[in-house]
Amino acid sequence: MRVQLTIALSGLLALPAYSAEINLNLQIPQLNVAEYHRPYVAIWVEGPDQKAAANLAVWYQQKATNEGAGTKWLPDLRQWWRRSGRTLKVPVDGVTGPTRPVGKHALQFTDRHPELASLPAGDYTLVVEAAREVGGRELLKIPFKWRGASDGSAQGSSELGLVTLASKP
Amino acid sequence: MKQTLKFAALALALSLPLAAQAHKAWLQPSQTVLAGNNPWVTVDAAVSNDLFYFNHVPLKTDNLAITAPDGSQVAAQNSATGKYRTVFDVELKQTGTYKIGVLNDYVVGQWDEDGKPKRWRGTAAAFATEVPKGAKNLQVSQSISRVETFVTNGSPNDTALKPSGKGLELVPVTHPNDLFAGDEAKFRMQVDGKPAAGIDVEIVRGNTRYRNAQDEIKVKTDAKGEFTVTWPEAGMYWLEATSEDKKTTVPQAKQRRIGYVATLEVLPQ
Numbered sequence: 001m002r003v004q005l006t007i008a009l010s011g012l013l014a015l016p017a018y019s020a021e022i023n024l025n026l027q028i029p030q031l032n033v034a035e036y037h038r039p040y041v042a043i044w045v046e047g048p049d050q051k052a053a054a055n056l057a058v059w060y061q062q063k064a065t066n067e068g069a070g071t072k073w074l075p076d077l078r079q080w081w082r083r084s085g086r087t088l089k090v091p092v093d094g095v096t097g098p099t100r101p102v103g104k105h106a107l108q109f110t111d112r113h114p115e116l117a118s119l120p121a122g123d124y125t126l127v128v129e130a131a132r133e134v135g136g137r138e139l140l141k142i143p144f145k146w147r148g149a150s151d152g153s154a155q156g157s158s159e160l161g162l163v164t165l166a167s168k169p
Numbered sequence: 170m171k172q173t174l175k176f177a178a179l180a181l182a183l184s185l186p187l188a189a190q191a192h193k194a195w196l197q198p199s200q201t202v203l204a205g206n207n208p209w210v211t212v213d214a215a216v217s218n219d220l221f222y223f224n225h226v227p228l229k230t231d232n233l234a235i236t237a238p239d240g241s242q243v244a245a246q247n248s249a250t251g252k253y254r255t256v257f258d259v260e261l262k263q264t265g266t267y268k269i270g271v272l273n274d275y276v277v278g279q280w281d282e283d284g285k286p287k288r289w290r291g292t293a294a295a296f297a298t299e300v301p302k303g304a305k306n307l308q309v310s311q312s313i314s315r316v317e318t319f320v321t322n323g324s325p326n327d328t329a330l331k332p333s334g335k336g337l338e339l340v341p342v343t344h345p346n347d348l349f350a351g352d353e354a355k356f357r358m359q360v361d362g363k364p365a366a367g368i369d370v371e372i373v374r375g376n377t378r379y380r381n382a383q384d385e386i387k388v389k390t391d392a393k394g395e396f397t398v399t400w401p402e403a404g405m406y407w408l409e410a411t412s413e414d415k416k417t418t419v420p421q422a423k424q425r426r427i428g429y430v431a432t433l434e435v436l437p438q
Contacts, residue, residue, distance in 0.1 A: 066206060067205045067206055067208075068204075068205040068206035071204050071205045071206075072203075072204055072205030072206075072208060073204075073205075074204050074205075075202045075203060075204050078436055078437070079438070081202065081204075082347065082349070086202075086204070086321075086323055086324045086325070087324045
């Protein structure tokens with residue numbers, strides 16, 4: 001009886017009741033520096049060919065200036081810039097946003113995200129790159145399954161803290 | 170007199186073969202990968218012993234050409250020449266790749282006049298009128314050399330990178346503003362628009378003052394005129410290739426020296 005119930009339950013859970021999603025916890029560490037600026041952060045999905053498959057988020061200074069808001073410094077996110085940033089016309093709805101303060105940020109990206117909607121299921125790498133004005137730069141990678149269940153994490157050592165990822169089908 | 174000396178030193182620097190302790194001519198942009206609204210780069214132009222330090226003479230920029238991403242020419246701004254370097258700015262109004270280059274295309278003549286050696290340098294057109302007919306012990310050679318660098322605003326493109334088909338030129342297979350430490354880059358050398366096989370290329374990373382060896386990378390172009398280089402680390406690199414041939418346009422000149430220099434920025438991974 002009990003066994004049957006479990007089977008019935010797990011059968012229910014396997015149904016596509018939820019849309020595919022990636023849950024991300026990203027820590028921007030407190031840094032003891034004389035001049036602190038919030039980091040620029042890019043979060044994207046890379047295929048096995050290292051090409052950018054989906055841009056999930058790009059945080060940069062949005063304040064209007066005659067230099068083009070903070071877009072002048074976007075190439076400092078070097079790998080993101082190379083992989084996709086330089087061909088992207090920012091701002092992008094649902095992708096670009098303002099910089100965020102020190103602390104833990106819980107982020108959720110579902111298959112309703114403009115860049116994820118058309119991404120085929122499979123193995124990918126999530127890449128988080130952070131670059132800070134008068135500071136450093138750090139890049140972390142976490143392999144994961146899109147439209148599949150996976151867990152992963154990466155520990156930053158300078159511009160990023162702990163980044164954890166959980167994906168669901 | 171001083172000016173003449175400088176001029177002579179420059180001519181020497183640009184015409185010396187690779188094997189000699191040549192001075193290095195270069196154009197160094199403040200950065201090569203840019204974005205934003207009309208970003209600017211400032212460029213240092215100098216001839217020096219060390220890379221990239223100003224310790225010899227400024228590079229003459231009379232024949233400076235800046236090719237915009239759409240192939241048009243733009244003017245340098247705020248140009249100034251000091252004791253050791255020439256400086257100018259470039260406003261990158263278009264998105265894409267700019268080529269900044271100095272072309273030195275001249276004839277060098279030497280002959281005896283009143284028992285003293287006389288030197289002359291000028292264009293092939295001026296040669297006919299300025300060098301006396303029947304000059305004694307006349308020795309003539311032609312020289313064509315390029316000093317180039319590349320900067321990209323936003324997404325790179327290839328329009329400005331098209332070779333002119335004159336002299337020794339670099340044709341990038343890997344985009345010159347897409348170079349990363351640990352990656353392999355491929356380039357092709359051309360002479361007068363045709364692939365140049367067997368050309369020696371020397372590549373030296375900047376900051377030579379802070380190390381004890383040049384650590385130069387030496388490569389030779391293959392049958393297709395191509396060579397590859399895997400960048401050992403990030404930095405500004407100086408690339409030089411020189412050669413000689415007999416394709417002169419002045420009948421009196423028996424040989425032609427061809428040279429090419431590029432400054433390339435390699436970014437960290």
